[in-house]
Amino acid sequence: MAKRQARFTPQEMEDDPRLQDQSQDLWSEEFGEVARGLLASAVRCFAANGFHATTTRDISAGVGLSPAALYVHFPSKELVLYEITRIGHERALAHIQVPEIKEAGSPADRLRLLMRRYTAWHARHHVAARVCQYQLNGLTPDHYDEIRELRRHTNEVFRDVVADGVADGTFAQIDVNRVVRGALSLGIDLVRWYRLDGPDSPEELGEFYADLALKMVTKTAPDEQSARPRPSNGLNHTGSSPVSAAK
Amino acid sequence: MAKRQARFTPQEMEDDPRLQDQSQDLWSEEFGEVARGLLASAVRCFAANGFHATTTRDISAGVGLSPAALYVHFPSKELVLYEITRIGHERALAHIQVPEIKEAGSPADRLRLLMRRYTAWHARHHVAARVCQYQLNGLTPDHYDEIRELRRHTNEVFRDVVADGVADGTFAQIDVNRVVRGALSLGIDLVRWYRLDGPDSPEELGEFYADLALKMVTKTAPDEQSARPRPSNGLNHTGSSPVSAAK
């Protein structure tokens, strides 16, 4: 009878190694100590059970407070989600808008650094990033649009690097949009399964995915690859669309 | 005050091209006409607003019935979700367990076919697949475990092909687990952004991702790739772990 079956209790969530990450350091400055605790608790709850399955009681119980205490620090449950997603997206974007990448010489080096940092950031903050990626439909339309704007910027950072490499001949004549979406998919989808106590450190995974991204754009010697069962059907992966409506 | 803000009305969902896919044909046999309509409506609602934000009224209104009608065909809302995810996972798995792939000659050909079919299936059924991927936390623990078992099988299909290629020297000496996860990430993450009215047909995207998967495993000529800023730190991407706990 209308019981909301959150599958993880606060105690289970506290101990679960799959919900351990380094997202505490995301909101170290802008919030007071209690508000930070509430955000951390909310991240765990939202990541484990989803925004709508999480009650204000769950969040506040995670820091040993009463439900009403949440409203001393945040005006609504939705705004808690908004702050999490906003900060998450802002920090991820800032982490790939660094001089180190811009000033790296070749597009290949830039792409390698970009993919390494993007992947490692998402691995390090995979719990918060999971909320950022999969709980957006709990936002109001206005807040959702703000987050989309941040995502557009992230997209452009990738697009610029890949487009540069294609333009100057460093990369193969690939479809920029498709490759960018593929690289982003790798860097994002890992938050669905990654865990810090798994076999790969964030840096190792970043290194590996940077290699994969490079392989995506590198020219292949004509007879290097194995035989293609499909001869040539005129539907090759080059310039199929100018700018697709990337979410 | 406790208003659940589902952001999409039934009418909006009916018309939104982002919620159009071919998932109708998934449950053509096992259910009656009305039950199929309810499943289709539930898929749209769950994909648009999430399981917990969807009411039984939303689902039944999508087919012009009263809320109570849902309980004529399904014992609970959770079981509607379970049927969707079960059938989705079963069909996706069946779609890559075909003789066509097993009997293809080289591991490269098998991987190409596998990735093509896996990607195209998820693109064609991206709305239902989105529910299958992102709404699993609405399931009871028992049902969740059943789905995990199906996912494990899917994993193994990929692992077998890649491991074969590595064993017989067709592929480079890559880390099988990492490559499999990367390929699965590409094939799965597309359901987050794909739309049938976008620039790529399911087949084109499958073709493109099959190329990417091949590039992931193909040996690179020693000086083919651009200079690596990292010389050799002993942390190369080879055999870091035997079998990781893939979700």
Added chain:
DNA sequence: ACGCGGTGACTAAGCGCATAGTCATTCGAC
């Protein structure tokens, strides 16, 4: 030292509402 008014964090209790699910009854095809 002390009292005193002010302040902000926090709580207990609960309001108003919406939800998942129930059930006696009706409808409609055969």
Added chain:
DNA sequence: GTCGAATGACTATGCGCTTAGTCACCGCGT
């Protein structure tokens, strides 16, 4: 007339958020 499908009115419950009030603490005049 029978029987399954569908319904409208209903229940039990849980939800987000509010309200009235407690408590610890602060500055400050005396």
